[in-house]
Amino acid sequence: xxxxxxxxAYKASLLQKLEYRVDFALGVVTAMMLRLSQLAIQYVIxxxxxxxxxxxxxxxxxxxxxxALSLGVSELFFNNVWMVPYYIVMGDLDRLLxxxxxxxxxxxxxxxxxxxxxxxxxxxxxxCAALQVNHVPPIQWLWVPFWAVCGGILYTAALVLAASLSFxxxxxxxxxxxxxxxxxxxxxxxxxxxxxxxxxILTLVLPFAAIVYLPAGWIFGKFTNPWCAFLAPLAAxxxxxxxxxxxxxxxxxxxxxxx
Amino acid sequence: xxxxxxxxxxxxSRGVGExxxxxxxxxxxxxxxxxSVRAAFAYRANTVMSFMTGVFTASIIWMVWWRVYxxxxxxxxxxxxxxxxxxxxxxxxxxAFTVNSEFRVAQRIRMGLIATDLLKPLDFQGMQLAQSLSDxxxxxxxxxxxxxxSSAFMGRALAPAxxxxxxxxxxxxxxxxxxxxxxxxxxVQGIFYTLNNYGIQVARGALxxxxxxxxxxLSMFPASLRLVGAxxxxxxxxxxxxxxxxxxxxxxxxxxxxxxxxxxxxxxxxTGRWIFIRIVRSLEVQGG
Amino acid sequence: MTFMNGPALDVRDLAKSYRRRKRTAGxxxxxxxxxxxxxxxxxxxxxLTFSIQRGERVGLIGENGAGKSTTxxxxxxxxxxxxxNLTVLGRIPWKERRQLALDMGVVFGQRPQLLWDIPVRExxxxxxxxxxxxxxxxxxxxGEAVRRLDLEPLLGTPVRQLSLGQRMRxxxxxxxxxxxxxxxxxxPTIGLDVSVKEQVREYILDMHQRFKTTLLITTHxxxxxxxxxERLLVLDQGSLLFDxxxxxxxxxxxxxxxLVAELKNPITPEEAGRLGTEAARLGGNLVVAEGRRVVLEFxxxxxTPAVTQALLQAVPVxxxxxxxxxxxxxxxxxxxxxxxxxxxxxxxx
Numbered sequence: 001x002x003x004x005x006x007x008x009a010y011k012a013s014l015l016q017k018l019e020y021r022v023d024f025a026l027g028v029v030t031a032m033m034l035r036l037s038q039l040a041i042q043y044v045i046x047x048x049x050x051x052x053x054x055x056x057x058x059x060x061x062x063x064x065x066x067x068a069l070s071l072g073v074s075e076l077f078f079n080n081v082w083m084v085p086y087y088i089v090m091g092d093l094d095r096l097l098x099x100x101x102x103x104x105x106x107x108x109x110x111x112x113x114x115x116x117x118x119x120x121x122x123x124x125x126x127x128c129a130a131l132q133v134n135h136v137p138p139i140q141w142l143w144v145p146f147w148a149v150c151g152g153i154l155y156t157a158a159l160v161l162a163a164s165l166s167f168x169x170x171x172x173x174x175x176x177x178x179x180x181x182x183x184x185x186x187x188x189x190x191x192x193x194x195x196x197x198x199x200x201i202l203t204l205v206l207p208f209a210a211i212v213y214l215p216a217g218w219i220f221g222k223f224t225n226p227w228c229a230f231l232a233p234l235a236a237x238x239x240x241x242x243x244x245x246x247x248x249x250x251x252x253x254x255x256x257x258x259x
Numbered sequence: 260x261x262x263x264x265x266x267x268x269x270x271x272s273r274g275v276g277e278x279x280x281x282x283x284x285x286x287x288x289x290x291x292x293x294x295s296v297r298a299a300f301a302y303r304a305n306t307v308m309s310f311m312t313g314v315f316t317a318s319i320i321w322m323v324w325w326r327v328y329x330x331x332x333x334x335x336x337x338x339x340x341x342x343x344x345x346x347x348x349x350x351x352x353x354x355a356f357t358v359n360s361e362f363r364v365a366q367r368i369r370m371g372l373i374a375t376d377l378l379k380p381l382d383f384q385g386m387q388l389a390q391s392l393s394d395x396x397x398x399x400x401x402x403x404x405x406x407x408x409s410s411a412f413m414g415r416a417l418a419p420a421x422x423x424x425x426x427x428x429x430x431x432x433x434x435x436x437x438x439x440x441x442x443x444x445x446x447v448q449g450i451f452y453t454l455n456n457y458g459i460q461v462a463r464g465a466l467x468x469x470x471x472x473x474x475x476x477l478s479m480f481p482a483s484l485r486l487v488g489a490x491x492x493x494x495x496x497x498x499x500x501x502x503x504x505x506x507x508x509x510x511x512x513x514x515x516x517x518x519x520x521x522x523x524x525x526x527x528x529x530t531g532r533w534i535f536i537r538i539v540r541s542l543e544v545q546g547g
Numbered sequence: 548m549t550f551m552n553g554p555a556l557d558v559r560d561l562a563k564s565y566r567r568r569k570r571t572a573g574x575x576x577x578x579x580x581x582x583x584x585x586x587x588x589x590x591x592x593x594x595l596t597f598s599i600q601r602g603e604r605v606g607l608i609g610e611n612g613a614g615k616s617t618t619x620x621x622x623x624x625x626x627x628x629x630x631x632n633l634t635v636l637g638r639i640p641w642k643e644r645r646q647l648a649l650d651m652g653v654v655f656g657q658r659p660q661l662l663w664d665i666p667v668r669e670x671x672x673x674x675x676x677x678x679x680x681x682x683x684x685x686x687x688x689x690g691e692a693v694r695r696l697d698l699e700p701l702l703g704t705p706v707r708q709l710s711l712g713q714r715m716r717x718x719x720x721x722x723x724x725x726x727x728x729x730x731x732x733x734x735p736t737i738g739l740d741v742s743v744k745e746q747v748r749e750y751i752l753d754m755h756q757r758f759k760t761t762l763l764i765t766t767h768x769x770x771x772x773x774x775x776x777e778r779l780l781v782l783d784q785g786s787l788l789f790d791x792x793x794x795x796x797x798x799x800x801x802x803x804x805x806l807v808a809e810l811k812n813p814i815t816p817e818e819a820g821r822l823g824t825e826a827a828r829l830g831g832n833l834v835v836a837e838g839r840r841v842v843l844e845f846x847x848x849x850x851t852p853a854v855t856q857a858l859l860q861a862v863p864v865x866x867x868x869x870x871x872x873x874x875x876x877x878x879x880x881x882x883x884x885x886x887x888x889x890x891x892x893x894x895x896x
Contacts, residue, residue: 040484043484
């Protein structure tokens with residue numbers, strides 16, 4: 001079906017990017033810098049307080065790692081969603097609309113980014129280190145890639161939802177998407193730290209809790225309900241459904257700029 | 260019908276190689292400033308969104324600290340009456356100083372406009388400064404909304420410690436702006452090499468986020484981080500000015516801080532300028 | 548399912564309007580605009596009706612803002628019309644976009660088509676997968692494209708590093724790789740050297756001959772029209788001003804003539820004055836009267852004998868020639884409505 005086309009386009013694009021060595025190194029290093037800068041702040045906070053709502057430093061590090069992994073998965077495959085507001089303003093969506101493929105998936109895979117490797121590496125290291133320190137049996141470590149993939153898909157769907165707003169509120173900057181990004185990075189802290197309202201938003205409205213906080217709590221034995229582990233794929237599917245609907249609405253709104 | 264008149268010569272506005280007068284230069288900058296502020300107002304939904312995002316991000320850290328203090332004030336940490344106003348002031352100052360230079364420069368390079376920028380009679384660094392100023396005007400307006408809103412809740416806590424504290428802060432803020440500008444301009448040079456504005460922006464942002472004192476005063480940092488931060492200019496953009504405002508640095512210490520800021524500002528701007536001239540020369544050689 | 552019967556394009560009363568936010572100038576205007584929400588309806592296309600058969604080569608011309616791009620976008624399924632009926636190859640473009648896309652080729656002149664930063668060769672093989680082009684067809688189209696558009700040296704270059712002219716040629720090749728039944732070209736020769744424009748036109752004609760492709764070309768370069776198209780649609784402010792063959796267009800609108808003469812002696816102001824008055828009486832203009840060169844323009848070819856006689860009687864002439872106005876001038880005049888001869892509007896419902 002269309003998958004052949006997506007894969008061919010994705011592979012070609014990724015291989016080409018890997019040829020730019022400087023960009024590769026720069027992308028990986030700067031992504032790591034960003035994650036480490038946030039980790040540094042967490043370090044400052046936890047050095048002062050020793051624990052946050054029952055979560056110690058290593059467990060908070062796990063939250064940071066899982067967040068980074070979801071980010072990395074999304075960036076590795078679907079990063080082109082960030083270009084949607086720009087495409088809309090420039091009328092560049094036209095090109096995609098004349099191809100005999102579904103616009104949304106094709107658009108998403110068209111531009112994998114290298115700094116995803118930085119997030120994936122740091123995320124993986126942090127998550128594994130945290131699991132090690134907390135003596136989690138190795139077989140359970142397999143949950144991590146599972147949750148990371150669900151997380152990447154869920155986060156991407158949330159970004160698509162935000163990007164769909166750009167059809168109505170036209171402007172070349174991805175501020176809507178960046179807000180979603182910040183909502184995701186909030187998950188580096190245990191959600192119980194936040195007021196109930198925010199906790200509910202991140203559980204029910206944009207269910208990021210399903211991909212970081214709840215699974216983490218489950219694997220460290222803080223939550224016993226097994227749904228904490230299995231909610232991730234369901235939440236991801238639900239968000240994808242919403243995203244596809246929103247995108248369809250957006251394309252119908254689409255007015256390109258004309259010349 | 261008579262013979263058509265020969266074409267009249269166009270008036271020459273300027274001879275080749277004639278330079279602009281100072282008034283023309285200043286009005287050039289002013290026009291640039293006005294245009295940038297106008298552009299900011301044009302995309303209004305995005306403006307509101309970006310503001311809300313900034314507030315949200317800051318509030319995350321705020322909420323975490325709040326929870327920390329609720330659990331019990333950490334040993335050796337400042338009292339909440341100092342810390343929470345500090346966080347608000349740091350946010351406002353940081354928001355006012357937000358710039359989008361990397362994106363702009365990279366976009367102009369991508370669009371092939373950078374050549375004309377480099378050839379314009381207006382100094383490139385000067386133009387960047389003008390645009391940073393227009394960013395500041397706009398962002399400071401929004402930041403002051405937060406400040407005023409917070410004052411309604413926190414009252415005296417957000418007031419400057421004394422008139423002299425306010426005065427020192429005012430100077431410190433100006434110097435902090437220049438330091439920020441100097442840092443950004445330095446990083447912007449990297450865009451001429453990689454076109455990867457995202458990476459450059461992220462790298463600078465990461466360093467700034469950690470060492471500027473935005474999320475926590477550097478006095479609360481563990482020794483290792485504090486040591487690194489002491490050698491970087493970022494603390495002079497947010498942390499030190501807010502300390503001045505809160506009257507935590509007075510007298511000789513305050514003067515010395517201003518002096519250190521001035522040195523950093525001058526050093527960064529001049530170094531940036533020096534590097535930039537080198538880059539332009541090498542570009543000319545390549546004919547790029 | 549290939550669509551065999553009926554017109555390739557069928558357009559009835561097609562119209563499109565945009566909503567635009569009212570903008571006022573200046574800094575204060577910007578601040579006001581921030582808080583207000585006034586919108587206005589801007590009609591871009593005001594009710595077009597025309598029909599294009601399989602294999603026709605049609606040119607669509609009009610000034611900027613005339614509605615060419617909007618029309619093209621509706622035809623390719625990118626924009627939904629506000630009103631009217633529209634089918635391309637029997638399909639409604641904005642409803643059956645992906646199915647239509649398999650039989651359709653599009654080139655957006657000012658905006659390069661090829662999205663990714665991958666080598667040209669890879670792009671073509673990607674398109675082969677995307678359009679499910681059979682090997683037999685691909686061999687022909689790919690081979691022809693590379694040969695006729697000199698793409699060989701570009702095949703290994705990433706698309707990002709191509710110059711505009713090179714990218715245009717690749718775009719054009721890309722749009723015709725799958726031998727589509729209908730091709731829309733929006734400014735295909737813009738920014739190209741004269742020799743490359745020739746190459747491009749020949750290539751388009753060649754593909755048309757091979758595959759009986761229906762062509763719709765919008766352009767500002769009227770040589771594209773005269774060399775490639777047989778039929779002309781003229782758009783002005785969203786309405787169809789003319790729809791017919793090139794020949795008809797010239798006959799209806801190109802009634803102007805230019806009489807260029809070389810004189811024995813340099814013309815004197817008195818002679819020029821008399822000649823000018825006489826020309827005006829006959830409904831013409833003395834455009835040039837300098838030294839030994841005189842040029843008279845008049846709008847009705849029927850006056851040719853009278854004007855010639857007036858000239859020969861006024862001054863001693865060594866040599867003269869009679870020129871038809873070229874199509875560019877006609878079109879320009881059409882827009883500015885300067886033609887003293889009020890033309891009929893051609894085929895229009």
